[in-house]
Amino acid sequence: MKHITCYLDFISPYAWLAFEELPQVLIGLSYSVTYKPLLFAALLKHHGQLGPAEIPAKRDWTYRQVQWLAHSKGRTLDLPAAHPFNPLGLLRLAIATDPNGQPNRYVCETVFRHVWVGGQDAADATRLAALTQQLAPARDPGDASVKAQLRAHAEEAITKGVFGVPAFEVDGKVFWGLDGLPMLRAYLQGDAWFDGPQWDAVASLPVGVVRQ
Numbered sequence: 001m002k003h004i005t006c007y008l009d010f011i012s013p014y015a016w017l018a019f020e021e022l023p024q025v026l027i028g029l030s031y032s033v034t035y036k037p038l039l040f041a042a043l044l045k046h047h048g049q050l051g052p053a054e055i056p057a058k059r060d061w062t063y064r065q066v067q068w069l070a071h072s073k074g075r076t077l078d079l080p081a082a083h084p085f086n087p088l089g090l091l092r093l094a095i096a097t098d099p100n101g102q103p104n105r106y107v108c109e110t111v112f113r114h115v116w117v118g119g120q121d122a123a124d125a126t127r128l129a130a131l132t133q134q135l136a137p138a139r140d141p142g143d144a145s146v147k148a149q150l151r152a153h154a155e156e157a158i159t160k161g162v163f164g165v166p167a168f169e170v171d172g173k174v175f176w177g178l179d180g181l182p183m184l185r186a187y188l189q190g191d192a193w194f195d196g197p198q199w200d201a202v203a204s205l206p207v208g209v210v211r212q
Contacts, residue, residue, distance in 0.1 A: 001030045002188050007157045007167040008108070009040035010094070011087040013066035013077060015166040016116045018178040019108060020075055025181045029188050035108050036101070037091045040165050042154040047163050053084045069178070078119040085123040090114065092146050093128070096137035101149030107135060173199070 006022070008015040022033070044051050052062045063079060070077035090111050094103040103111075114131050115122040132141065139146055157167065161174050168175045168184050173194075175184040187194050 001032060002170050004031055004033045004184075005169045006033055006035050007038055007153065007162050007165055007169070008035060009038060009087055009165045010090045010111050010115050010122075011040055011084055012165045013062070013079075013116060014178045016077065016112045017066065017069055017073070017075065018166040018181060019112055021073070021178065021181055025185050026188065029185070031188060033105070034102050035105065036153040036157070037094045037103065037108075037150065038153040038157055038165070039088065039091060039150065042151075043158065043163055043165070046154075046158050049163070051084065077116050080115055080119060081121040083122075085121075087123075088150075089123065089128050089141070090131075091150055092141040093132055093135060093137060095149050095153075096139040096141040096143070096146045097135055099138070101146070101153065110135060 006019075008019065010016075040051065043049075053059045063083075066077055067079070094107055094111050095101040097103045097107045111131070114127065120127065157169075160169050160172070162169070162176075164176055166177065168180065170184070170187065173187065175181070175187070
């Protein structure tokens with residue numbers, strides 16, 4: 001059985017779509033999954049990137065595309081009242097439900113639905129309080145240990161080469177994004193392509209020009 005570590009942030013519509021798609025994509029395979037919420041903004045800061053919603057034209061396209069993808073797959077995705085928003089409250093809540101900071105699938109789905117179903121304010125304090133009551137975390141989401149685990153997830157992800165969410169790591173290989181799921185399935189099925197040179201060879205490809 002292969003083990004998959006899924007790095008996610010509830011702020012990402014692609015993470016929501018991939019989370020919903022994962023069981024169907026991997027049907028018939030033997031695997032287990034650990035979910036590790038992290039702050040997407042921490043990855044962006046480390047890699048010196050802007051988020052999709054920070055580039056106006058890309059922001060518009062992102063929202064159009066994710067709504068189309070949900071429509072094409074028969075899934076629900078309602079844009080929240082405002083996006084981006086501060087996801088820290090939701091991330092810490094999810095972390096607080098598990099002693100190791102690894103929420104189960106039910107918790108992750110509940111938080112994702114809080115954001116992406118219904119079109120409400122994802123960061124609203126009243127809604128967050130109700131969600132906290134529903135999930136009944138064993139620890140206070142504001143506890144220092146919870147905050148430390150959230151930071152540790154991002155630091156771990158960065159050391160493994162994760163640069164965005166959702167990301168799926170297995171056997172030291174990282175598969176990024178909703179459109180990376182078929183590639184993940186192929187690897188888990190033992191596709192011989194992954195035994196060839198293509199995976200590692202890209203790291204030695206020379207950079208032809210660096211933009212100033």
